Amino acid sequence: MTRPDSALSQNLVPTALAGAIAMAVAMGFGRFSYTPILPGMMTGLGLTPADAGLIASANFVGYLAGAVLAGYGWAAGRERMVSLSALVATTVLLLAMGLTSSIALFSVIRFLAGVASAFTMIFTSAIVLSRGHATGNPHVQSVHFGGVGIGIAVSSLMVFLLPAEGFGLIANWQAAWFGGAVIALVGTVLVAVLLPSGAASGKSTEREKPLVWTRPLFVMTLTYGLFGFGYVITATFLVAMARQGASDHTVEFLAWLITGLSAAISVHLWRRAVPRLGIVGVYLAGLLVEAAGLILVVTLPSPYAPLIGGLLLGLTFIMVTAYGLQIGRALAPQSPRKALAFMTAAFGVGQIVGPLVAGWLAEGSGSFNAPTLVAAAVLLFCAILTGLEMRRIVAAAGA
Template identity: 45%
Template sequence: MSSPASRFLALRLASGGLIALGSAMGIGRFVFTPILPFMVEGTGLTPAQAGQIATANFIGYLLGALAASMGSLPGSRRAWLLGALAVSGLTSMAMSFPAFSSFGTGVDVWLFSLLRFVSGLASAFALVFASALVLDRLAFLGRPGLSALYFSGVGAGIAFSAILVAVLNRTGASWDGLWNASGVATLIAAGAVALLIPGEDHKRAAPGSASSAPVRETPAARPGTPPALKRLILAYGLFGFGYVITATFIAVIIREAPALAGLEAASWLVVGLTAAPSIYIWNKIVQRIGGGRSIALACLLEAGGVALSVFSSSPVGILLAAALLGATFMGITAMGLMEARRLTRGDQRRILAVMTASFGVGQSLGPWFAGYLHELSGDFTSASLAATAALIVAAALTAPGGSRNGSRM
C-alpha cells in the first residue's frame, strides 16, 4: 500500500501535469478559437487568412510532436517542458504586437502564421515532455489512475480560456489585450508547473511496471501491416480533418448567425467542460465494447455535432454541438493511439509516429480547406459537411475492430 507521502506526490504530479496541459494545449493551442471573432472584427482578418494561421499552428504541432519524440535531445525533460511553456506564453503575447495589426500588404498574416507555427511546436513539446514526466512517475508511484486527472487538463484549459476571454471582453479588452492576457496566464501556469513537478529524482520505474521492462522488438507473425491497422491510420487522419474545422471556427460560425449572438464564450466553455472528463468516460466504454467500436461511436457522435454546428439556429442546438465536440475529440485522440499500440506487432514508437503524422496532415488541411470554401460560398456549411463525411468514413473504417481487448488509457 502506498504511503501518504507517495500519494501526495502522485497528486502533486498529476495536478502539475493538468496545469501544464491546460496552459500548453487548452490555452496555447486552442485559445485562437475564442479570440478569432475579435481578431476578425479588429483587424479585417478573413476566414481564409484565419485558416492559414490555424494551419500554421497545426503544422508546427505535427513537426514538434515528431521532433520531441526523438530520443537524442539534450538536457532534462523538465527543462524542455518548462522551456516549451515559456515559449508558448511568449508567442501568445507576441500576437498582440501593434506592428502586426495593419492588414495592408498581407505581410502580417505571415507573421501571425510564424508565431502560431512556433506556438504549435511549443505545445507539442510541452505535451510530450509533460506526459513523459508525469505518466512514468505515476506508474512508479503505483497511481496510474491519476492519469485521468492529468488528461483533463486540456478541457480545463479550454474552459479557462473561454472564461478569460469572456470576462476580459466584458471589460472592453481588445483582441490584442486578449492575446496578452493569454500569454501572461500561460507564463503564470509555467511557474506553477515548476513548483509542482520536481526534478527527475524518480527516473527508475517500479519493478514490474511497463516502463521498467526492457524495450524489445516484437517480431511480426507475418510481414506487412495488419488491415485493421491500415484502416485505423487512415481513419485517424480523417478524424484530424473532421474535428478541427469546428474546433477552429465554432466561435466565428456562431458570430455569423444573428440568432446565436453572444453564445461564443458559452459554447467554448461547454467544449472545455465536456472534454475534461471525457478520457475517463471513454476508457470505461472501451472496456465494454472495445477500442475499434468505441472510436467508431465517438466519430459518429462528433459527426452529429459538426453537422449540428452549421444547421442548428437555436442556442440549445449549438450548445449541444459544442458538447458533442468536447465529449469526443480528446477521447478519439487517445483511443486511436491506444488501439494502434494494440494492433502493432513491432516497434510501437514507429506506429505512434505514423499515427501522429496521419492525424497532423488531416488537422493541418482542415482550417485551410474551410477558409478557402468560406471565400467561395460565404459560410462554413460546405466545409462542415465535408468534415461530417470524413468522420462518418472514419467510423466505418474503425467499426470492424471491435475486440474487447482494448487498452486502458
C-alpha cells in the same frame, strides 16, 4: 487497502496536476485560445475565413513538425527540460500574438506555438502517463487530458470578461493574447514545481527499437489523422460560427465554455464505458458521436446549434485523442514513444488540411455549413474503417 483505480494515490497527485496544467497551457491556451479570440481578430483586422484558416494551419504545421522531431529520440532522458522549455516558449508566443497585425507574422508565431505544443504534449505525456500506467491508475490519464478542457474553459471565460472596446490603445483581441500569456506564465511555474523527472520505468535514456508497422497500427494511424481533419474544423471555427447567428457574444462564449467543461470530464465519463465496449469500441463510439454533433451543428437553429456542437465536440475530441494514442502505444509495445510521435504527426497532417479546406469552402459558400458536413463525412468514414478492422485491432492491442 485502496485499489489503484479507486482514486489518485498521494504520490501521483502532483504528477497528474502537473500534466493537467501543462496541457491547459500548451493546448488549452497555446493552441485552442485562437478559437475564441478569432472573431475579434476577424472584426478588428478584417481577416477573411481563408486568412483565419491559413493562420490556423500554420499552427498545425508546427504541431506536425514538433511531432516528427519528437520521434527521433534526441530528448530521451531530457523530457522534463524539453517540456518546461516548450511551456516557456508558449508563454512568449502568446504574448507575441498581441504585438503584431501581420498575417505573415501571425502564421510564423502560430507555427512556433504548434512546435511547442507538440513537444509539451508528447514529452509531458511520456512522464505523466507512464507513471499512471506503472501503478495501474487510470485517473492519471483522465486528469492529465482533462487539463486541455480546463484550459479551453478558462480561455473562453477570459475572452468573455474582457471589455469589448479593449483597453484604450490595446484592442480586445490583443488584450486576450496578453491575458493568455500571463495565465500561461503562472501555469509554467506550477508545472516546474510539480512535474517529476523521467518516465516511471527509469529507462527514459534508452533508445526504443525501430517501429514495426502492422496493419492494425496503420489503420489506427490513418483514422487518427483523418480524425484530426474532421474535428479541427469545428474546433477552429465554432466560435466564429456562433457569432454569425447571434445578436451578442453570450452564445459564442457559452459554446466554447461548454466545449471546455465537457472536454475536461470526457475521458473520465467515457472510461465508464470501457468495461463494456473496450477501448477500441469507445474510440469508435466517439467518432460516431462527434460526427452526429457536426451534423446537428448544420441542422439545428441558432443558438442551439453551436451549443450542442460545442457539447458533443468537447465530450469526444479529448477522449478520442487520448484513447487513440493509448491504442497506438499498445500496438507498438517495443516502441511506444515512436508510435505516439507518428500518430501525432498523422493527426497534425489532418489538422493542417482541415482549416485550409474549411476556410476555402466557407469563403466560397458564405457559411460554414459545407465544411462542417465534409468534416462529418470524414469522421463517419473513420468510424466505418475502424469498425471493419476492429477485431484485428483489438486482438493486436489486447484492448
